[in-house]
Amino acid sequence: MTATTRTALQIRIEAFTFHGEDTPVLTDTALSVTPGSLTAVLGGSGSGKSTLGKLLAGWLRAGHAGQFRGSLELGGTVLEFRGVPDDPRINPAEWSRRVAFVPQDAAAMLSSVRATVAEELAFGLENRATAREDMLRAVERTAARTGLSRLLDRDPATLSGGELRRLAVGCAVITEPDVLILDEPLASLDAAGAAQVEDLVRSLRGTGTGVVLLSQAADRFAGEATHWTILDAQTALDGGTVTAAGTPAQLAGSAELERAGVIGPHGPGGIGSGAVGSAGSGVAAGGRRPGPVPAAAPGPAPASLELRGVGFGYARDPRLPGTGAQDRVLRDVDFAVRPGEIIAVTGPNGAGKSTLLRHFNGLLRPTEGDVLVCGRSIAGVPVGKVAASMGLLFQHPRDQLFERTVLREAAFGLRQLFGKAGAEARSRAALAEVGLSGTEEAHPAELSASQQRLLALATVLAREPAVLALDEPTVGLDRHGLEALQGAVGRAAARGAAVAMVTHDLEYARRNAHRVLELSGGSLRDI
Template sequence: MVTMAPPVLSASIEAFSYHGDDAPVLHQAALAVHSGTLTAVLGGSGSGKTTLGKLLAGWLRPGHAGTLTGSLALGADRLEFHGSPEDPLINPAAWSHRVGFVPQDAAAMLSTVRATVAEELAFGLESRGMARDDMRREVARTADLAGLAGLLDRDPATLSGGEQRRLALGCAVITGPEVLILDEPLASLDRTGTGEVLHLVRALLEAGTAVLVLSQAADRLAQAASHWTVLDGGTVTSTGSPKQLAGSAALEASGVMAPGLQYSGTRRLPLTPATGRPDAAGILELSGVCFGYAPVSKMLRDRGRAVEPGPVREEQVLRNLDLTVQPGEVVAITGPNGAGKSTLLKHFSGLLQPTSGDVRICGNNIAGSPVGMVAASVGLLFQHPGDQLFERTVLREVCFGLRDLHSRRADARAERGRGRLRALLAGTWSRPGTARLSRDDAEAKALEALAAVGLAASAGEHPAELSASRQRLLALATVLARGPALLVLDEPTVGLDRHGLLLLRAAVDDAAARGAGVVFVTHDQAYAWDHAHRVLELSGGRLREQRA
């Protein structure tokens, strides 16, 4: 008889609640992970996956962030918690040496002060006093494993969302933790990036590392796991192998995107005179758009770093792009990580200006227009929803762009510096003659938008208290409430469970039905073909129409 070694990390949670909350986020939840094994915790939005992961990783400390009744064990060290002041304290520094964690918002774990990817990877090794030559070897080895070898000289701030996720993974791996916890690790990754993460995880398992994946979808990584735990409403409802649980009632009830599940039963067809307005003037028109970023050598030189002398050439991201989006048309843009998809979307709202070419919204060239004025016609959902949330309640967040919360003078100040973002979200920057809604009308419209994304009951909550997927739906509501002529969505499906995807589909359908143009970026090819009239690929700086 084979006896399994004791788990390297385990939890037995009777209840965990955040300070100030009456209802527990987790209750009757137990989990154990073993060295050299891949375990997946699957659950829908708000199921408690991220809270469980942060507790296991030491990012949430019982007694500090909330109250825990139960136990946590790391190797031979077992801590018992009774929800009292006498409970033991987790040492986050010591815990993090043994348990690595990559959150959903991978960029949040990057230092933001390192000039290159190589320096970011080395950061954790420097803090441990590793010799410089050994550090260089570890950086090169980890970069190869994480698919970062070609990005070592890049500024982390210029990486795409998928590239930043791989960098965060590399930063967590390079210090050699016994356990690695990954929250939605395949989000925003293209097929190549997904393959690189799978390769890295296999290498870690072979080296004896325990890997725990938290996901709302039974994706390729989850399907490679030896054990699944299904979490629903903070409670473990089922455990077993993927073969045992795939298609089970517990998995279906949890809202998890099951293997092979299709988004809908019908595909959109290209617009025709009978189904749309293909001959109408475009809501969005790009003509010969080109754009490039300053190269790494210039950024390093600007920061006082020593670089090889030579000419500074702009790195072209967009090359002579032409595109027209018609009223009622839904267009998907796909392409590899780092292709410039998010960069392209920022041109639609005026956040970026092309180095040459024109961008027209509803027939108007937006060159030189204030960002907030452009936003009156363009609703932009950022790739990271937290970037556009700043109010005290969910309701106030949606109301922000619907009524005059600031004087014209304050709006003018907002257009400078960081307030430029607020001007974008308000979409009403100093427009002469613009009538803003009364408080009551704004709140009614905001509640309607919240109902459309399933958040009406959360109107009084703080946005920071929402799960990542619900934050994405809230950010979507802030955009929908203004009824823009052009709806621009950057990776809108990331982190959404099956119910969230249905809400997203309904929102896109409604926007298109009222005549808005919709453009969304995604790495999910099945979603793109299922939801768009046209699918375009951005690669090598050029847009190419894809055929089914």
């Protein structure tokens, strides 16, 4: 970076406070973006990364969303904000022409009322009254750039996670902005999907777009950045602030990065070396491979969970040709997990991992074969009853949480099982297990995304099920969250729980499970 490089976008935040809140979510933060650069803003869950991104992009506006003291500079024009009513106002439509933002939930970017990918891409241009010929050209150009050319006639609702992310980026860059801000662009994408997004970012940078990456992982992609800024909250009650800034070489392995809860370069798999073993499970002792792989699987006890010849297919839309046919997702799957054993199932996005997991407690019923929990078939048993021995953690905690306080959430349904005193003791213990002690009286919605997942895990652990089934447990967790997860899973296995998890993260699976299976073509095989 030379001194003559023109700054495309610059922000200086003294404080930003949401309306109705007392403490600012961001203080003393500054960031500048130059054309063609990649700037990574790294921080744990709840550090204010998304707020920073939305402030940069005009999604959160001073006065409108909260009180902002500081300044924004775009293309040489400086806007000063003093947190008073006559502060300058940003027109979000005009601003986003120059500074585009893609949220963590890519689907939130879409209008949801356009029938095809091409029309969704064109939506922003239609609203700006772009001539149709120009629109056709822009859609074609953007589709080629984002690798969507073959998908232009598809319904956006049918896209895979990776395709959806590229469409959201396409919608953001079709107006050729100077700066593109990406919030956790690789979250829950498999290796192929991540590579596509990374290639797209490289090509955008090649044409002069300055890119800002908001991420809780200092991974390979963040390693390509020209500059890192670390956001962290000083105490649990404070908002985020910049604790360090510099090149990746200066900051990799720094204490600030560690303290912020940022996941290291090896991804979730590289976290908490030996976490399972050190949790006292004993299974990691005498590891045959380097790393914390728990080597010795437990002895030949009867399986806690067993699938016998399970086959399953989703019924096809009867209006389509080939009525009655089914798309086979699982074929003749045999699978068993014994007490104390940790098994991971991996595979790319769309391989049917979540479908397999949903068979464990009867949310989906096999078309062939049988599922046995603790030696008994669950055919015909309601899901709520199977839940007494089977705890299943979903990917989206928001769907699972419904109580007023964290403690009530963890204690839900325990009274029938353990009595009043037992219920409270167990729910407090489960909260401590995942590192949420001290948040008992908070509202679940006030917790950071990472903490919400841990709370969902605590609600499962509190029931002390014989089998723990985890759907993509690492997604959305920061480093602190991952450590809590690994500790809790390791201790549950040590107590004799059978653990089955599905994850797209092969490295994580290798380091944390006794056995790793791959689901492909509807069948499981050891890898």
